[in-house]
Amino acid sequence: MAQDSFYWNSLPHEIIEQRIQAHGRKKAQMVILVCGGSYNPVHLEHIRMLQLALECAQVSRYKHPIMAFMLPSTDKHVVRKVGRNQAYPLQTRIEMCNIACRNEPLISVIPWGMASASNAGRILERIIKKFVNGAKVKAMSVIGADIAPRYNLDPKFHMIVTRPTYTEEVLPILEKKLGRKNFRKLMIAGSSKSGGTTRNVSSTMIRQYIQNGDFEGLLESCSMNPECVYYLQQYHMRNRNLNTFTQAVEAQN
Numbered sequence: 001m002a003q004d005s006f007y008w009n010s011l012p013h014e015i016i017e018q019r020i021q022a023h024g025r026k027k028a029q030m031v032i033l034v035c036g037g038s039y040n041p042v043h044l045e046h047i048r049m050l051q052l053a054l055e056c057a058q059v060s061r062y063k064h065p066i067m068a069f070m071l072p073s074t075d076k077h078v079v080r081k082v083g084r085n086q087a088y089p090l091q092t093r094i095e096m097c098n099i100a101c102r103n104e105p106l107i108s109v110i111p112w113g114m115a116s117a118s119n120a121g122r123i124l125e126r127i128i129k130k131f132v133n134g135a136k137v138k139a140m141s142v143i144g145a146d147i148a149p150r151y152n153l154d155p156k157f158h159m160i161v162t163r164p165t166y167t168e169e170v171l172p173i174l175e176k177k178l179g180r181k182n183f184r185k186l187m188i189a190g191s192s193k194s195g196g197t198t199r200n201v202s203s204t205m206i207r208q209y210i211q212n213g214d215f216e217g218l219l220e221s222c223s224m225n226p227e228c229v230y231y232l233q234q235y236h237m238r239n240r241n242l243n244t245f246t247q248a249v250e251a252q253n
Contacts, residue, residue, distance in 0.1 A: 008127045012067070012108050016128065019066045019106075020135050030135070031057055032124050033068035033159065034110065035142040036117035038078045038203070039093045040086070041210075041232060042100045043224045045201040046070060049161045049189075050107050052198065053142045056159065056189035063187075066137060070097045071110045071120050086207050092235060100225045117141040118157070142189075145170045153178060155185035162190035164200040210236070 016032075023030055033053050039046060050068040057065035072093040079087045088096075090113045101107040114120045121139025128137045141158050143151060146166040151158065153174065160174070175183040190198055201223045209218040215233045219226060 004127050004130060007112065007123055008131050010111050013131065015105070015108075016066060017132055020128070020132050020137070023064055023066075028060070028062055028064040030064050030066055030137045032066050032121070032128070032137050032139045033057065033142050034071050034117040034121050034124070034139055035069070036071040036073060036115070036120070038081055039070060039072045039097055040078050040082060040088050040203065041093070041206060041224065042070070042097045042228060043201050043203065043206055044100075044222070045198045046097075047100055047104065047107065047225075048198050049142060049144065050101075051104070052161055052189040053159055054106055056187055057140075060187065065106070068107050068142070069110045069120075069124075070101070070107070071112070071114060071117055072097060073115045074113050077115045082207070086211070088235075096228050096231060099227050099231055102227075121157075140187075149173050149177070153186065155182055155187070159187040159189055161198065162188065163198055 020030060033050065035046070035050055035053070037046065050070070054065050054068050057063040072090060075087065075090050078090075078093075081087075094109055094111045097109040101109065110120055110124075112120060112123075118139075118141055121141060124139050125137060128135050139157070143153075143158055143160055144166075145160050145163045148160050148170055153160075155178075171188075174186070178186065205221075206218065206223055209215070209221065210232060213236075215229055218224060219229050
């Protein structure tokens with residue numbers, strides 16, 4: 001299908017191919033990690049989540065991570081979540097994500113604008129098999145512990161990343177929901193065993209800095225990549241006379 005070629009060419013497929021070809025642990029399942037979200041805007045803990053997810057898969061005897069991806073959601077989803085006055089158009093969010101992971105060779109962006117990481121994962125599995133000599137790669141959705149109870153989790157397809165202030169409360173809920181046997185199979189990145197963790201960074205707090213025009217304060221908060229802060233500052237200077245989300249989208253097209 002022509003659409004499959006579009007999907008494939010929109011990804012860093014050379015890296016995917018190299019990672020698959022270099023796969024040496026034959027007994028380990030090759031996995032692609034997908035973290036869906038608004039990324040409105042992307043912050044340092046989004047990147048940290050994927051770093052921890054990659055590390056968690058790497059130390060597992062049963063998984064071999066190929067890459068990890070951010071999946072910015074649809075404009076409709078983001079507008080519904082935060083309102084038109086605080087929603088950034090998809091292309092803006094994609095560009096910010098690309099800046100944020102510029103120095104991360106195994107982290108990239110899926111620029112398809114999808115609300116479902118599971119759907120994107122199925123497409124990834126299909127196109128990798130199609131374009132990389134029938135390679136069988138399993139997609140896993142990466143989910144923050146703060147929102148994990150909303151999902152019908154399956155240890156085969158989901159990985160949890162711990163989030164400060166949420167994890168201690170959430171993990172017993174997940175164990176009760178999944179049952180002890182399945183809970184033990186669930187991959188949990190950022191646990192005390194792995195030696196890493198995330199910070200409790202709030203996208204709402206970041207948007208408040210931006211709404212106040214306090215980009216210096218945003219930089220000092222150390223919650224966003226400085227290049228992303230500069231990008232947003234320039235974005236708001238260019239679009240300061242645009243009053244609606246629709247106008248901002250039209251200005252990009």
